[in-house]
Amino acid sequence: MKRLLGVALGILTAIGGFVDIGDLVTNAVVGSRFGLSLIWVVAVGVVGICVFANMSGRVAAASGRATFEVIRERLGPRAGLANLSASFLINLMTVTAEIGGIALALQLASSVNYLLWIPLAAVAVWLVIWRVKFSIMENVTGLLGLTLIVFAVALFLLKPDWGTLASQAIPAVPAEETGATYWYFAIALFGAAMTPYEVFFFSSGAVEEGWKIKDLIQSRINVLVGFPLGGLLSVAIAGCAAVVLLPAGISVTSLSQVILPVAEGAGKLGLAVVLLGIVAATFGAALETTLSSGYTLAQFFGWSWGKFRAPAKAARFHVSMIICLLVGIAVLATGVDPVLVTEYSVVFSAVALPLTYLPILIVANDPQYMGKHVNGRGVNVVAMVYLVVILVASLAAIPLMIVTGAGA
Amino acid sequence: MILGDLLGTPVHNDDGVWLGRVADARFVVDGAPHRLMADARLLGLVVSPHSWSSFMGYERNSLTQPWPLPKLLRWRHRGSFFVMWEDIEVLGDRSVRLRPGYTAYSPALDGNGQE
Numbered sequence: 338m339k340r341l342l343g344v345a346l347g348i349l350t351a352i353g354g355f356v357d358i359g360d361l362v363t364n365a366v367v368g369s370r371f372g373l374s375l376i377w378v379v380a381v382g383v384v385g386i387c388v389f390a391n392m393s394g395r396v397a398a399a400s401g402r403a404t405f406e407v408i409r410e411r412l413g414p415r416a417g418l419a420n421l422s423a424s425f426l427i428n429l430m431t432v433t434a435e436i437g438g439i440a441l442a443l444q445l446a447s448s449v450n451y452l453l454w455i456p457l458a459a460v461a462v463w464l465v466i467w468r469v470k471f472s473i474m475e476n477v478t479g480l481l482g483l484t485l486i487v488f489a490v491a492l493f494l495l496k497p498d499w500g501t502l503a504s505q506a507i508p509a510v511p512a513e514e515t516g517a518t519y520w521y522f523a524i525a526l527f528g529a530a531m532t533p534y535e536v537f538f539f540s541s542g543a544v545e546e547g548w549k550i551k552d553l554i555q556s557r558i559n560v561l562v563g564f565p566l567g568g569l570l571s572v573a574i575a576g577c578a579a580v581v582l583l584p585a586g587i588s589v590t591s592l593s594q595v596i597l598p599v600a601e602g603a604g605k606l607g608l609a610v611v612l613l614g615i616v617a618a619t620f621g622a623a624l625e626t627t628l629s630s631g632y633t634l635a636q637f638f639g640w641s642w643g644k645f646r647a648p649a650k651a652a653r654f655h656v657s658m659i660i661c662l663l664v665g666i667a668v669l670a671t672g673v674d675p676v677l678v679t680e681y682s683v684v685f686s687a688v689a690l691p692l693t694y695l696p697i698l699i700v701a702n703d704p705q706y707m708g709k710h711v712n713g714r715g716v717n718v719v720a721m722v723y724l725v726v727i728l729v730a731s732l733a734a735i736p737l738m739i740v741t742g743a744g745a
Numbered sequence: 746m747i748l749g750d751l752l753g754t755p756v757h758n759d760d761g762v763w764l765g766r767v768a769d770a771r772f773v774v775d776g777a778p779h780r781l782m783a784d785a786r787l788l789g790l791v792v793s794p795h796s797w798s799s800f801m802g803y804e805r806n807s808l809t810q811p812w813p814l815p816k817l818l819r820w821r822h823r824g825s826f827f828v829m830w831e832d833i834e835v836l837g838d839r840s841v842r843l844r845p846g847y848t849a850y851s852p853a854l855d856g857n858g859q860e
Contacts, residue, residue: 411799411801411802412799412801413752413799414749415749415752416798416799696801698811698814699801699802699814700802702808702810702811703802703808704807704808705802705805711810712810712811717810717811717812718811720811721811721812721813721814
């Protein structure tokens with residue numbers, strides 16, 4: 338019974354934890370401009386993150402090493418440092434976007450300017466990282482994030498013509514968009530679903546919680562059930578935008594537009610629930626990304642790390658996270674639009690993805706790390722297909738960003 | 746000298762013919778024993794004519810998955826060889842010179858990572 342509860346809890350937190358500011362914004366932007374014609378990318382991204390998280394979780398459980406410990410060992414100090422720099426900067430950008438997301442959601446709830454919420458949000462994130470137990474932190478934000486199911490509820494309440502909506506789901510470039518913008522947003526959506534921090538966090542979390550090989554079955558169920566259901570939430574966000582915003586000719590540029598369809602479909606109550614959900618989801622993701630920045634640095638430089646240690650025992654780990662939060666505050670204090678930061682962060686996530694994916698794939702095949710838990714043949718076939726997909730997306734992202742003027 | 750600085754250094758034979766760059770340094774742990782581990786001793790250098798990037802672990806012959814990565818990585822390091830420390834004449838900042846009649850060993854390692 339206890340085991341069953343554990344599995345259920347794991348799945349629920351995986352669903353709630355799947356959606357972050359990147360998924361919210363990108364799915365809504367895509368829905369409002371492309372309808373459901375890019376929804377196949379969510380499926381591609383979800384399968385990809387399942388493969389990646391499953392591999393890195395297995396590496397962590399079998400070898401006791403988290404992602405950046407593996408990268409440092411496999412790539413050596415120099416290539417490893419270049420890798421760390423790129424991954425860390427993009428993760429920092431995601432931290433900034435998530436904190437901005439919390440502040441924007443609180444602004445919508447309170448009518449107090451988001452700039453005033455930013456320091457509060459960052460301090461709250463820091464306090465939780467400093468004081469709250471890892472498992473409680475994970476479960477509370479994950480479960481509260483589940484309230485984003487209101488997007489799916491709103492979609493039903495909007496009573497769309499399901500036939501038309503389904504016919505939109507065929508991959509095709511809408512008449513008013515170009516092929517380049519279509520593929521640019523395909524990469525953005527892919528980057529939003531397969532953000533690298535999810536994997537830093539997932540593998541470090543496995544070490545934090547002391548996973549052993551026997552825990553792998555549960556983690557596999559969490560990932561293989563939770564992430565696809567989280568992907569369905571993403572589809573519901575895009576669907577709401579496709580039903581309400583696309584016909585009205587509104588292309589999403591702010592968080593208020595993201596939740597507009599929920600207000601229309603599910604009224605005031607829905608609005609309250611979606612705001613709670615967005616605050617929980619972005620807050621949870623802010624915790625995960627901030628921890629990820631500490632994890633990556635500490636794992637690379639060999640500092641002691643982890644929330645299971647008292648902060649005094651992992652001083653550099655905690656100090657580096659405080660600095661990251663301060664940098665995030667400073668960037669947002671310039672008045673840069675957090676939604677814009679989010680849109681860039683998901684694309685750069687796609688650019689950086691091969692840097693972490695390839696070392697994990699290699700180590701997952703190395704019996705000296707993995708013993709008999711190396712990748713099976715089937716996993717390797719899928720993993721190699723994804724390596725190609727990830728490489729293509731990574732190489733195409735910046736040229737497409739330039740050609741399309743960042744999707745304008 | 747920091748060992749990391751040696752990586753990428755051009756390697757010549759005693760006639761000054763360019764052979765490649767230092768891609769790796771190999772150690773054996775057979776020095777004075779300590780509580781955790783014995784001292785490491787530099788056994789020699791791996792010289793690679795095409796790339797001095799990491800072998801990513803594929804110098805071990807036992808690694809064959811996932812196709813086609815091992816093939817690609819080994820192809821990138823084709824023509825690489827291992828020279829013993831005794832065969833190195835000069836270890837400079839800008840270049841490494843090998844002794845005349847040095848022996849070029851295969852850089853491949855067997856299953857346990859032994860020579």
